[in-house]
Amino acid sequence: MQESALFEYVLRLSDDSLILAQRLGEWCGHGPILEEDIALTNISLDLIGQAISLYDLAAALEGKGRDHDQLAYLRYENEYKNVLLVEQPNGDFAMTLLRQFFFDAFRLPLYEALMQSPVEQLAAIAAKSVKETRYHLKHSSEWVIRMGDGTEESHQRAQAAIDHLWRYTNELFYEDAHDHALQAAGKVPAMAEIQAKWMATVTSILSEATLEIPKNNWKFDGGREGRHSEHMGYLLSDLQYMQRAYPNMEW
Amino acid sequence: MTQAEQERRFQEKIDREIKIEPNDWMPDEYRQTLVRQISQHAHSEIVGMLPEGNWITRAPNLRRKAVLLAKVQDEAGHGLYLYSAVETLGTSREQTIDDLHTGKAKYSSIFNYPALTWADIGTIGWLVDGAAIMNQVALCRTSYGPYARAMVKICKEESFHQRQGYESLIKLCSGTPQQKAMAQDAMNRFWWPALMMFGPSDAESTHSDQSIKWKIKRFTNDELRQSFVDATVAQAEILGLTIPDPNLKWNEARGHYDFSEINWDEFWQVVKGNGPCNKERLAARIKAKEDGAWVRDAATAFAKKRAMKKSA
Numbered sequence: 219m220q221e222s223a224l225f226e227y228v229l230r231l232s233d234d235s236l237i238l239a240q241r242l243g244e245w246c247g248h249g250p251i252l253e254e255d256i257a258l259t260n261i262s263l264d265l266i267g268q269a270i271s272l273y274d275l276a277a278a279l280e281g282k283g284r285d286h287d288q289l290a291y292l293r294y295e296n297e298y299k300n301v302l303l304v305e306q307p308n309g310d311f312a313m314t315l316l317r318q319f320f321f322d323a324f325r326l327p328l329y330e331a332l333m334q335s336p337v338e339q340l341a342a343i344a345a346k347s348v349k350e351t352r353y354h355l356k357h358s359s360e361w362v363i364r365m366g367d368g369t370e371e372s373h374q375r376a377q378a379a380i381d382h383l384w385r386y387t388n389e390l391f392y393e394d395a396h397d398h399a400l401q402a403a404g405k406v407p408a409m410a411e412i413q414a415k416w417m418a419t420v421t422s423i424l425s426e427a428t429l430e431i432p433k434n435n436w437k438f439d440g441g442r443e444g445r446h447s448e449h450m451g452y453l454l455s456d457l458q459y460m461q462r463a464y465p466n467m468e469w
Numbered sequence: 470m471t472q473a474e475q476e477r478r479f480q481e482k483i484d485r486e487i488k489i490e491p492n493d494w495m496p497d498e499y500r501q502t503l504v505r506q507i508s509q510h511a512h513s514e515i516v517g518m519l520p521e522g523n524w525i526t527r528a529p530n531l532r533r534k535a536v537l538l539a540k541v542q543d544e545a546g547h548g549l550y551l552y553s554a555v556e557t558l559g560t561s562r563e564q565t566i567d568d569l570h571t572g573k574a575k576y577s578s579i580f581n582y583p584a585l586t587w588a589d590i591g592t593i594g595w596l597v598d599g600a601a602i603m604n605q606v607a608l609c610r611t612s613y614g615p616y617a618r619a620m621v622k623i624c625k626e627e628s629f630h631q632r633q634g635y636e637s638l639i640k641l642c643s644g645t646p647q648q649k650a651m652a653q654d655a656m657n658r659f660w661w662p663a664l665m666m667f668g669p670s671d672a673e674s675t676h677s678d679q680s681i682k683w684k685i686k687r688f689t690n691d692e693l694r695q696s697f698v699d700a701t702v703a704q705a706e707i708l709g710l711t712i713p714d715p716n717l718k719w720n721e722a723r724g725h726y727d728f729s730e731i732n733w734d735e736f737w738q739v740v741k742g743n744g745p746c747n748k749e750r751l752a753a754r755i756k757a758k759e760d761g762a763w764v765r766d767a768a769t770a771f772a773k774k775r776a777m778k779k780s781a
Binding site: 236239240243244246247248249250251252253254255256259260262263266267269270273286287290291310311363364365367368369371372375456457459460461464467468469 | 515518519522525526527528529530531532533534535538539541542545546548549552587637640641644645647648753756757760761762763764765766767768770771774
């Protein structure tokens with residue numbers, strides 16, 4: 219049970235990284251300034267690196283001889299376990315940066331906690347990724363503050379992005395039997411603990427940015443169980459294009 | 470000091486291989502030539518991100534995706550150093566970019582050709598970056614200091630780009646028949662545009678003589694093009710790809726490969742904006758600038774607010 223629970227757990231982490239990297243890659247060449255083109259592709263690159271390590275671990279845990287590319291490229295949509303937040307379209311720069319901020323504020327405390335995990339490979343990946351994630355959170359937080367406390371237009375765009383994305387944030391802390399088994403064994407942190415840290419970061423940054431947390435608390439989920447939004451199919455069509463059109467070839 | 474005296478001293482420095490630095494006296498035409506050439510180079514880096522950027526989401530495996538991301542990111546970095554080098558000559562990045570958008574400034578025509586298949590990405594790395602390196606290695610010794618120093622760093626990264634392109638083609642050429650055919654098709658489409666990257670022939674080139682005297686350029690367009698052909702033929706043979714030129718053959722007497730005349734009509738048409746993707750490339754850059762205006766305004770407004778808070 220615990221092997222398969224751990225596989226599921228690591229797969230979720232991998233898919234979050236891959237799908238967000240895929241979205242960020244779409245910005246390449248289209249950023250508002252050159253420095254942000256570099257920053258967004260750099261974050262995408264970090265996330266791909268994390269995804270490779272995480273998929274390698276997932277593949278080893280699964281023990282069916284699949285490699286990181288087979289996991290990344292050759293599953294059906296309902297087998298991807300990323301949260302809905304990361305597959306949401308880029309929208310404008312505010313939408314992309316708020317999506318990033320909500321994700322980074324979740325990933326940082328999660329990696330910090332996973333560094334203590336007795337699952338050595340997972341702790342090692344977390345230790346490496348935590349440095350990158352700290353930088354990502356710094357970058358996205360700074361932009362949230364700049365946009366919130368910049369011009370009237372940037373404030374409105376940032377607030378609109380928050381209002382739109384808020385419904386996807388609760389799913390970051392999704393838990394099911396897999397998580398509970400791993401938590402009971404002391405291998406992964408309780409999500410309530412991560413959520414409290416996330417909320418503290420979000421509250422503090424949004425307040426500095428003069429932005430508001432929406433009152434509407436209606437929440438979506440489904441990604442962790444493989445039920446995605448309509449956007450996911452298109453994203454996978456791009457991602458899987460070469461592997462599906464030219465099966466069983468090496469690149 | 471008279472103008473003639475300044476010009477004499479300037480040329481003397483150049484002849485003695487002393488680098489010209491931003492605060493040194495320089496002829497207006499030297500400055501203008503550099504602004505034109507460096508900004509053209511900067512724009513090529515930035516526009517060049519588009520055809521390759523298109524393939525980031527479709528790269529066939531995670532390693533290739535990571536390598537492509539790293540490569541395109543390097544190109545944005547090259548654009549940054551080069552825009553900074555232009556700024557040392559007194560033209561702002563904003564102005565330089567506006568000149569691109571109005572069509573006043575050019576960029577390498579190669580990026581007006583579409584990247585249609587995955588093999589194009591490897592081919593761009595091999596041939597396009599390979600051709601660029603021929604130019605750029607020579608520019609590491611260019612007479613203007615900031616440009617020469619930017620080039621040293623750029624060349625190191627470009628040579629990684631060329632190697633990854635070639636390595637990716639080795640994979641295709643030792644793969645299935647479909648992969649090999651994909652590589653040959655890319656070769657057929659990119660060979661001539663790659664040769665065109667060296668610019669008009671020496672007889673037609675308007676800027677060459679003076680640029681060589683000022684050591685902005687060290688070699689003529691035709692000399693560099695010849696070096697590129699000479700270096701590339703063997704690489705194509707290793708891949709087992711056919712160069713699409715029936716007249717390509719070794720000339721013992723010259724010690725170089727002979728090759729067919731470039732289709733100069735096509736060359737000038739693409740330069741004038743009639744290539745397959747000119748409109749799309751420029752439209753994408755203009756859209757990025759317009760869509761990003763509010764972001765830049767926000768950053769400026771925020772910086773002002775913070776500065777006021779600090780001084781208050």
